[in-house]
Amino acid sequence: MKKRGDYLFVDENNGVYTISLTPELQDDIGTVGYVEFKNEKAVSKGDALAKLEASKTVLDVPSPLAGKVVEKNTKLQDDPKLLNSPDDSQNWLVKLKDVDESAFNQLKGA
Template sequence: MKRYGNQLWVQVVGPDRYRIGMTDQLQCDAGDISYANIAPLGALDVDDTLVNLEASKAAIEVASPLKGQVVARNEAAETNPSLLDSKNPTDHWLIELSQVDAQAFEALAKEE
């Protein structure tokens, strides 16, 4: 099941693991991505910067829709930002969080 917030999708991928990635709308708004700076491992609060993007249409700072601990990052996308242009969610995910409040996840939008 996916939820949506801040032009990002959030999906439960395991016990206490939430993967966050870019929606089609964010990909469209950004254009071809040439640079990505993804949040580091550690604590992340709601509205903290999750990713800074530089792309053909805009430079975008995207805020986190959830609070938690960043336990995984898509480091391949920082090295090769064009992965974030992919329509494949296994390529354009950004981070995985743990220690997320399940009610905060459920409060996110059900549709993009």
């Protein structure tokens, strides 16, 4: 099930929550040229997941949910333009576990 929060998509699949940019956010920030992930293993809602430098802005991406970071899309560090891809298998930032399901359910439907 896919939801929206803070201009991000959150896709839940078997207890893993994948966070990616919405097309609107991709358009607003422009072409991403640099991605720097934060080192936290756990995040609270609003904590920065990554810093993006794009053609239109520099942005700390806030987490729409609290949880444990279980995977980062490290391919973005070598090819940050993947964040501008329409392909969900390439344009994700991080994957979270141990997320409060009720907090996820409160996000807007995608």
